[in-house]
Amino acid sequence: MTSQPPPPPAGDFAQGVPSIAPVVTGGNYTPWFTRVLAYVIDSIPVYLLTAIGGVVLYIFQPTETLCVAEAFCATGRNGPSTTAWIIFSLCVLVAVAFTLWNFVVRQGNTGSSIGKQIMDFKVVGEQTQQPIGVGKSFLRQIAHGLDALICYIGFLFPLWDPKRQTIADKLLKTVCVPL
Structure with missing residues (x-):
């Protein structure tokens, strides 16, 4: 009288208790900190170009002496030169072009x-x-303005969102995934 116990009922049961679906913790989506580091890397050329332009503006300021009367002469900087402004403008233009x-x-x-x-x-x-294509990518960059609108909280959404999406990602139905 060696009978086999009956087979377990259909479904995923462990000792009579139904299993619970796994909690989604970001799936195969890019972590928030990785996204932040990528943004920092992308920003380096822009900040360098802008800083170079700013240094040029600061350095190339002609010093002039103005005398109102023989007894009173003032020496000071008269603001950046035209050449400095042109160099600064070119640096900013290149930074904007690179960003786009x-x-x-x-x-x-x-x-x-x-x-x-x-x-x-x-x-x-x-x-x-x-x-996503050039047009949608442009709209996504504009939509990041909404991420920044309320104290930049939209950029923190990936910390708790199951798909790790910002508000811009949700609006444009995009996700960040590993290569």
Whole structure:
């Protein structure tokens, strides 16, 4: 009289207790800190160009002496020279062009800006898992304004969001995934 115990009922039961679905903790989405580091890397050329322009503005200020009367002469800086302003403007123009190319054109076509590529992740459409294109990438950058609107809280959303999305990501239905 050696009978086998009956097979377990259908479903995933462990000692009579139904199993609980696993908690999603970010799945295969890029962690927040990795995204922050990518942004810092992307910002380095922009800050360097702007700093170079600022240093040029500061250094190239002609010193002049103005005498009102023989007894009173004042010496001081008269502001940056025209050449300094031109150099500063060119530095800012190159920084803006780099930013548009990096965050709009490059990221739209490949899914990764330079910083994202270094940190090994990309921005893709939530449904398609493909790069989002130049137009949508441009709109995503504009939508990041909403992330900043309320004390930059939108940029913190990936810390608690299951898909680690910012407000801009939610609006444009994009996600950041590892390469």
